[in-house]
Amino acid sequence: MAPIASIDAVPNSISLDEHKTMVASTPTSFSDIPPVLRHQEEDVSIALDPPLEGFSAEECAKGTLYVIERHVSSAIALVYMAASGRGIQIEYPSITLHAISRGETGPSIYCQLDESTAIPDGNADEEETAEMRELTIVPKEATALEPIFEALSVCAALHPDPAGEDDMDDDDDAFIDADENSPFEAFDGADGEELSEVGRVRNNFINDNRFAPY
Secondary structure (H helix, E strand, C coil): CCEEEECCCCCCCCCCCCCCCCCHHCCCCCCHHHCEEEEEEEEEEEEEEECCCCCCCHHHHCCEEEECCCCCCCCEEEEEEEECCCCEEHHHEEEEEEEEEECEECCCCCCEECCCHHHHHHHHHHHHCCEEEEEEEEECHHHHHHHHHHHHHHHHHHHHHHHHHHHHCCCCCHHCCCCCCCCCCCCCCHCCCCCCCHHHHHHHHCCCCCCCCC
């Protein structure tokens, strides 16, 4: 499946509570558990640069955003469905960056999409010149930015970039021997602190506890 594809129906998903119930029942195969709907946001507009062929500006103007996760395999994470009944789905590994933007154009979620994985035969030269697509998500209410960002971050923790993990393996000491003057603080669980939901998901992924409900 291409990293970005047109769809005419919202993929099947279940709520987080339903997922917890299914996991607790010890299913025959975890791969049979439907994806989890992490967040749904109505009245959202998007902008794609360059535009996606066959998906009109009118369809980008108003729709519903779905942030969907799957614990097994790389799968759909982001779905936008226009009022027309047509939409797009984006596989999370192709989202190389997502951030909250509060620039002059207004509050939004900014994403960079890498579609090089869709290039046939894995031609390295073609991959280097592959165009990076930009996605801007603009919810009607600015208060929706944080929930959308948090949901996308959960999916990022479940589907880390394999190449990025390899790079980090060579630099583990950089995280262990942090300078005392560093602006970053290491989490040690002191003073009753708890990991955020994103941190728990990342920890579960690293320790292969991905199916334990949280």
